Amino acid sequence: MSPVPRWLEPLFPYRQHAVTVNGRTMAFVDEGPRSGRPVLLLSGNPTWGFLYRDFIGPLTAAGYRAIAPDWVGCGYSDHPRVDAALTFAHHIADLVSLLDQLELRGFVIVGQDWGGPQGVGAALQRVERLSALVLMNTWLFTGLVSRFHASARPWTTWHAPLVGPFFMRRHQVLSQHGPSATSRRGMTQTEARGYHHVFEEPDSDHVVLTWPRTIPMREGDRGWADMRVIERRLPELSAVPTLLLWAPEDEVFPIEFGNRLKELLPHAEGPIPFDRARHFLQDERGPDLARATVEFLNRAAGAGR
Amino acid sequence: MNFITPAAEELALYRADPLLWDQEIDVRPEVAEAIEQAAGRRSGRVYWRSRHDHLYALELADLGRGRPSMAMVLGFWDRWEPRPPEHEIDADLMDFCLWVARQAPGMDPADVARVAQFADIKTTWPPGAALRTPEERFSNLPDFPYEPRYVEIEGLRMAYVEAGSGDPLLMLHGEPTWGYLYRRMIPPLAGAGRVIVPDLIGFGRSDKPALANAYTYKSHVRWVRGFIEGLNLERITLVAQDWGGLLGLRVLSQVPERFARVVAMNTGLPEGSGATDAFLKWRRFSQRVEALDVPQLMRATLKRRTLGEAEAAAYQAPFPSREYQTAALVFPRLVPIRPDHPGAYDNRVAIERLKTLDVPVLLPWGAEDAITAPAERHLRSIFRNAAPPLWIAGAGHFLQEDAGEEVAGHILRWMESTWTSTSHPKNSNSATICAPG
Numbered sequence: 001m002s003p004v005p006r007w008l009e010p011l012f013p014y015r016q017h018a019v020t021v022n023g024r025t026m027a028f029v030d031e032g033p034r035s036g037r038p039v040l041l042l043s044g045n046p047t048w049g050f051l052y053r054d055f056i057g058p059l060t061a062a063g064y065r066a067i068a069p070d071w072v073g074c075g076y077s078d079h080p081r082v083d084a085a086l087t088f089a090h091h092i093a094d095l096v097s098l099l100d101q102l103e104l105r106g107f108v109i110v111g112q113d114w115g116g117p118q119g120v121g122a123a124l125q126r127v128e129r130l131s132a133l134v135l136m137n138t139w140l141f142t143g144l145v146s147r148f149h150a151s152a153r154p155w156t157t158w159h160a161p162l163v164g165p166f167f168m169r170r171h172q173v174l175s176q177h178g179p180s181a182t183s184r185r186g187m188t189q190t191e192a193r194g195y196h197h198v199f200e201e202p203d204s205d206h207v208v209l210t211w212p213r214t215i216p217m218r219e220g221d222r223g224w225a226d227m228r229v230i231e232r233r234l235p236e237l238s239a240v241p242t243l244l245l246w247a248p249e250d251e252v253f254p255i256e257f258g259n260r261l262k263e264l265l266p267h268a269e270g271p272i273p274f275d276r277a278r279h280f281l282q283d284e285r286g287p288d289l290a291r292a293t294v295e296f297l298n299r300a301a302g303a304g305r
Numbered sequence: 306m307n308f309i310t311p312a313a314e315e316l317a318l319y320r321a322d323p324l325l326w327d328q329e330i331d332v333r334p335e336v337a338e339a340i341e342q343a344a345g346r347r348s349g350r351v352y353w354r355s356r357h358d359h360l361y362a363l364e365l366a367d368l369g370r371g372r373p374s375m376a377m378v379l380g381f382w383d384r385w386e387p388r389p390p391e392h393e394i395d396a397d398l399m400d401f402c403l404w405v406a407r408q409a410p411g412m413d414p415a416d417v418a419r420v421a422q423f424a425d426i427k428t429t430w431p432p433g434a435a436l437r438t439p440e441e442r443f444s445n446l447p448d449f450p451y452e453p454r455y456v457e458i459e460g461l462r463m464a465y466v467e468a469g470s471g472d473p474l475l476m477l478h479g480e481p482t483w484g485y486l487y488r489r490m491i492p493p494l495a496g497a498g499r500v501i502v503p504d505l506i507g508f509g510r511s512d513k514p515a516l517a518n519a520y521t522y523k524s525h526v527r528w529v530r531g532f533i534e535g536l537n538l539e540r541i542t543l544v545a546q547d548w549g550g551l552l553g554l555r556v557l558s559q560v561p562e563r564f565a566r567v568v569a570m571n572t573g574l575p576e577g578s579g580a581t582d583a584f585l586k587w588r589r590f591s592q593r594v595e596a597l598d599v600p601q602l603m604r605a606t607l608k609r610r611t612l613g614e615a616e617a618a619a620y621q622a623p624f625p626s627r628e629y630q631t632a633a634l635v636f637p638r639l640v641p642i643r644p645d646h647p648g649a650y651d652n653r654v655a656i657e658r659l660k661t662l663d664v665p666v667l668l669p670w671g672a673e674d675a676i677t678a679p680a681e682r683h684l685r686s687i688f689r690n691a692a693p694p695l696w697i698a699g700a701g702h703f704l705q706e707d708a709g710e711e712v713a714g715h716i717l718r719w720m721e722s723t724w725t726s727t728s729h730p731k732n733s734n735s736a737t738i739c740a741p742g
Contacts, residue, residue, distance in 0.1 A: 022322070022388045082323045084377070089320035089384045097387035100517040105593060125385050126638075128592035225317070226384075229645070 002076065008194050012053050014068075016076050021097035022090065027076035028069035028098070032060030036303050037131065038104045039293075041068040042095075044113020044138070045211040046175045047280065048075025050194045054286025055110070055293065062294045063303030064108075069098055071118070073207025075198050086210040088118070088226040095122035105129045106305045108297060112136040112282060113252075114211055117230055124233050132301045133242040134293050135261060135268075136281055137253040141231045142216050142224060144260055148251045149215055159212040168209045175199035175208045184249070184278050191283075234264050241300035244270035245289055247277035269296065306404050308344070308351045311360060315650055319360065319381035322388060324398060330376045336409040337372045340365070343408045347373050355397035358523055359389065363401075383647040387518040393459075396428035429460030435512040436629055437462070442622045443510060447615045448488045451502075453510050458531040464510035465503035465532070469495030472540040472565065476502045477529065479547025479572070481599050481633040482703070483509025485619050489709025490544075490716075497717055498542065503532055505548070507632020509623050520635045522648035526555045533563060542566040542720065546705060547677075548636060550574070557664070558655035566723055567666045567688070568716055571702050573680030574656060574687070577641040577649025583675035584640070591637040596627035608673045608701035609708065659687050665723040666691040669712050671700035692719060 004012050014029040029049050039059055041052040049068035059066040070077040072094050073086050080086060095118060099107065107129060111119035116138025123130040148155055158167050158174065167173045176199065180192035199205040214223035242265050248255040258271030272292065277284035297303070331337040340363075344351045348367045354360055360381040368374040378401060382388040399421055406412040421428075443453075451466035466484055468491050476487045476494075484502035494500050504511040506528045507520060514520070529552045533541070541564045545553035550572025557564050580588075591597070600617035612620075624630050641649035666688040670681045685691050695715060700707035 022382075023391065023394075082326055084321065084323040084379075087320060090322070092385045093320065093382070093387055096385060097518065100387060105595070121385060126592070128589045128638075 004076075005197070007190065008050075008197075011190065011194055012050055014049075014056060018076075019098060019101050021072070021094040021101070024072045024078040024080065024085075024094065026069055026072055026078075026094055026098055028067055029056065030065070030067050031056050032065040033063060034065065035305070036060075036063050036065040037297070037301060037305050038065045038067055038102070038107040039297070040095075040104075040107055040109050040119065041066060042109065042111040042115030042119040043068075043071075043074070043282075044111075044115050046074065046178050046199070046205070046208040047113075047195055048077075048198055050075070051112075051179075051280060051282045052110075052286075055282065055290040058287070058290040058294050062298065064294075064297065067102070067104075069095065071114070071207070073210070079199075079201070079204040079206065081203055081206060083206055083210050086207050088121070088214050088223045091118045092121040092125070092226070095119065096125045099126050099129070106131040106301070108132045108134065108301065110134040110136075110293060112138055113279070114138075116140060117227060120237075121226065121230050124230065124236060127236050130237075130240055132297060133237065133240055133268075134245065134296065135242070136245045136289065137247055137250050137257070137279060139253060139257050139261070140227070140234060141260060141264060142219075142227050144257060145217050146252060146254060146257070149217065155212070159209055164209050164213070169203070169205060172199065172205060175205040178208075179280050179283065182278050182280060183283065184276060185284050187283075231264070237265060238267060241296075242268035243293070243296045243300075244268050244272065245281070245292055246271040246273050247275075247279070247281035247285070248273050249275065249277060250279045250281070252279045306353045306401075308353055311352055315360075316381070318384055318645055318647070318650055320384045321362070321379040322382055323377050324380050324394065325376075325378040327376050329374060331370055331372050331374045333409075333411075334372060335411065336405070337374065339408040339410060340376070340405065341373050343404075355400060357389065357393045357397055358527055359393070359397055361397060361401065383521070384645075386521075386647060389521070389524070390430075390514070390516060390519055392427040392429060392431070395426050399426065399428055430512070430514065431460065435461055435514040437512055438510060438623050438625060438629060440510075442625060445615065446485060446619050446622070447613065449485050449619070451491075456503075456532055456535040458506075458528050458535060461506055461512040461514070461528070463503055463506060463512070463528065463532050463535075465501055466491075467499060467501045468492070469498055469500050471498040472542065473499045473501050473536075473538045474542045474544055475533070475538060475553070476500065477543070477545040477549025477553045478502075478505065478508070479545075479549045479551070480636040481508075481597055481602065481630075482547075482620060483623055485509070485622075486546075486703065486705045487544075487709075490705055490713040493710060493713040494544075494716065497720055501536070501538070503529075504623075505529070505552070505632070513629050513632060515628060515631055517631055517635055520632050520639070522551070522555075522639050522641070523651065525552050525639075526559075529553065530556045530559060533560070539563050540565045542568065544568040544570075544716065545572055546570040547572055547702070551640070554659065555651065555655050557662075558658040561658070561662055561664065564664055566720065567664055568669065568719075569666065569684055570669050570704055570712070571671050571674050571677040571680075573677055573683060574652050574659075575641045575649070575680075576653050576656065577644040577646045580640065580642040581676055581679060585642075587676065588637045588640070588642075591634065594634075597624070597630055597633055599624065599633075603703065603706070606702050607706055608671070609699050610706055612706075656687055660689070662688070663690050664688070665719075667695065667716065667719045668692070669695045669697055669704065669715055671702055671704035671707060672696040672698050673700060674702040676702060
C-alpha cells in the first residue's frame, strides 16, 4: 500500500491499510482503539478518506475506531480501467467484503453522496451488525431528482454517452476540479491537490464517469433497481438510531432530500442544517459535523461495544 | 461447455463482474472464428454454469471485421455479496481457457495446463489454507467411539464416521452441531444399513476455511453433493435436520437418482418468503455475538434431556476458538428470508423438481420448536409421497438429542414399509429430470 505523499502528511497523518475485496485492493484508514465501536466514514464522488480528515481525531479521542475506506476506483484503492467493474452492486459488495474481513460488529455508517446508498446498501446485508447511521447530503430513494442532476449543463452533458469520456476522462473536469471548484470557503492549493492527486495517473478516473451514470433518474436507469431495493428495505432500519446532518446550500442534494429521508426514516434526528457549506460539507464544516456526530453516537450507541 | 439460457428472474439476482477482457481476439482470426462457431454467434452473449455451479457468460462484439473482435468473460455473483474465493474463479476460468484451446486450431489444451502449472495457479483450496481442529479436541467423546474417515473435496477434508453395512443412510446435521448429534441414532440404524454421518465443511472434524465468503448456500450444497459423489453413494436414505435438510433436499433435487428415501426433521426449504419470529430472533443474536457458546445453546434448546458435562463439551470440541466458528456464525444469515436472498431462487427451482419425485418421505418433527414448526406443512405440500404427520411430543429442535432412539425406531418401522428406489419404477424415472450440467 503506497503511503500518502510527504506533502500531504501534515493534513492527513494517517496510515493507509488495505484488504483485497472482490479481487481489488481497497485502501482504508483505521485509527483509534480496536475495542472501540467501528465508525465507517464513507465519501462519494470524486473524493476519498481525505474528506473526513476532521472527523478522525474527534472520533478516536472519544474512543471510537474510525475507519475511512476509499471506494474501489477512488483514493488509494485500485482504479479499475473497466467501467463494468464499477457498478452500484460492485461498490456495495466491496464494502460488505470489508465488513466481513474486518469482522466488524456494532458498526456505524457515516455517509455522504454515494457513501449514503452504498453504505446503507452494504449495511442492509449485515443489518444485525449495524448500530447507528449518520447521513449527510445524500439519498436512499428514487422519485426525487435535484435540478442539478436533471440539468443539461453541466451535469448530464458531463457524462453523456461518448461526450462524457471527452470531458470527464480526457479533460478530467470533475476529478481535477470537483471538490475545489465547489468549495465555499475556498481551498488551499495543498488541500485541492489532496483530493485531485489520486487521479493524476492517466486513465485512472473511470469511477467519476460511472458514478454519475448510475444516478437513478428514470425507471430502468442503471442504478434504479438497486436504489429501489434499498428504499424498500428502509423499514428494516426503523430501530437503528439515525442522524441527518445537512448543508442546505448544496445544489446536488438540497434540503428536500433531507426532508424526504426524514419521511422515510421518521425516527431520525434532524435534518440539522449547517450553513457555510455546499456539497462537500465535511470539508467545509468538518470539526462542527464531527462534534455533532460524536455527541449523537455517545447518546445513541456509545464508544464501547 | 454446455450453453444454457438462464431465466431473467435468476439474472436479476446477480451482478455481472468482468473477469477477462480482450479487445482484439481477432489478432488470431482462426481463433476468433472458431469461437464464433462454437458459441453460435458473432456478437452477443452465451452462458454456462461452471463446475462450482457459478454462472458465467462470454460476451462477443463484432467491430466490423467480419468476425468477433472483442470479448469479455463475465462472472455472475450474488448481487450485493462478496464474490467466491479466488481459486474457484480461477478453476472456472481455467476450464474456460481449456475450452478455448480445444476449439481453436493451433491451440493445445495441454499447453494451457502446462502454463497454469508454471504460473502456480490454484484451483482448489491450497494445503493449509483452511483451519483444521486438532484431533486431540475429539478424545473422550461420550458414546461416539467411531474412527473418523475423510473425503477430499476441492482441497478440503470432509470428515465422516460410519457404522453397519448395506444401503447407505446419510445423516446430515445442521447449525451449530456436528455428526456427534446423531450418536443416539447410529446404533439402532446401523442394523438397517450403512450409516454414514459426515460433518459439514466448517463443522466437526471437517476443514474450516477462515474466510466468510467461502460459505454460501451454494457452496455447502456443492460440498454435500461432492461428498456423496466422492463416496459414490446410491440408494441413499437421507436423514437430515436443520441445515442438513436445507442442503440435503437441494442435493436430492439435483441427483434424485441417488436417493431411495428421505427423512426430514425440523428443517425446511425456505423460498424467501419471510421467517418465524423465533428464527429472526436467533438470526439477530447470532449475527451480533462475538462467538457461539454451543454447549450453552444446546442446553437452552433441548426440551427433554439435560446434557452431561462431557456431552456438552463435545459440542464445543470442533471450535477451539472463534476463528474456527466462521461457518457457524455465517449459517443463520444464509437462510433465505427474502425473495431475492441468495439461495431463495435456487430453492424455488429445487421445489419444482422435488414436486415431481415419488421418493418416500418421513417427517418426524420435534413438536416444541418454534423456529421450524411451519416448515413441516410446507415440506408436506412439496412431497407427494409423504408419510402421515409424525410430531414427536415434548421434543425440540434437536430431536436427535431429545428423542434419538424413539425417532430411530420410527425410521426403522417406516423403512420396512417403503419401497426401495431400485424396485420403484417411478422413482428411477425421476433420475432423468435433472442431469447435472
